[in-house]
Amino acid sequence: MEQEAIERLYQAYGQGMLLYAWSLTKHKSDAENLVSEAFYQLALQKTAPKEIKFWLYRVIKNGFLDQQRRKKRWKFTLFHHEAKSQTQQVDEWLIEKESHQALYRSIEKLTPPYKEVLVFFYFLDWSIQEIADYLALSNGQTRTILYRGRKKLKEDLGDD
Structure with missing residues (x-):
């Protein structure tokens, strides 16, 4: 796909996709990674999918499910994530009131x-x-x- 078309789609759907990805992952960085991966996958497409909006959301959901499967296989803990509570990170990022x-x-x-x-x-x-x-x-x-x-x-x- 053309870069301009992808930029327009990002402007139109980026914030909503980020919110959706956050609702799945509970981590800002993981959510951003899922959204950028979805747009990367879109850029690799030779022809635009029929329902681009739904296609992008489906890529996010499938990416999240893949992450969950990998985490089940490899159970290791990142210590810097334990230092901050997950809800505290989410509150700082999304919840202002x-x-x-x-x-x-x-x-x-x-x-x-x-x-x-x-x-x-x-x-x-x-x-x-x-x-x-x-x-x-x-x-x-x-x-x-x-x-x-x-x-x-x-x-x-x-x-x-």
Whole structure:
């Protein structure tokens, strides 16, 4: 693909992709690596994929799953990561207001289908149809997951 086209796509989708990658990894640097890898993979393509937006998000998700598989095989600990708490890194990077911390922590606790749908819907402003297309679900299934995710958040947050 042409460099100008890739730059336009990065301007259009980069922030949303970074937020999505962060929601999976919980680390700023890992999220940035996933996003840059997705755009690198796009640059290697001779012809543009049909649904570029969804294709990029799929590359991020597959890259994350590959990382998780590698981590299971090779269990070693990086000591400099233990020095700072993961939530502290995330809070410094994404959460500016103390009132939102509980919401972000509750979203982190959710299992992938609920977490993904909530992040896509509320933070990336995707429509139900876009989410359904991306996750290969029907609109009804997507709405149900969104409803149940909201319900789980409400239970976790209580009266807040």
